[in-house]
Amino acid sequence: MFKTIKKYYAAWLYKRAVRKAKKLAELFGMKYYVIHLGGSLKVVPKQTIKELIKRKRFRKGVTVEDIERHALFVTT
Incomplete structure (x- = not known):
């Protein structure tokens, strides 16, 4: 039963993050x-991702395209 609750909570967090991303993009x-x-879901603009890469927050060689490919959701 605890696993089921964790799944529903994770799904709720994901839906909430997607709604926030869509709202901010619009x-x-x-x-x-x-x-x-x-350790948690973050809604981050592409401009901030570029800054984080410049500041070496990600491993050496990681590009914006790599992050976009592994992102859980991307607005258009």
């Missing part, structure tokens, strides 16, 4: 990603 006209970062 509001600001930027591309947003839902990614698993730091």
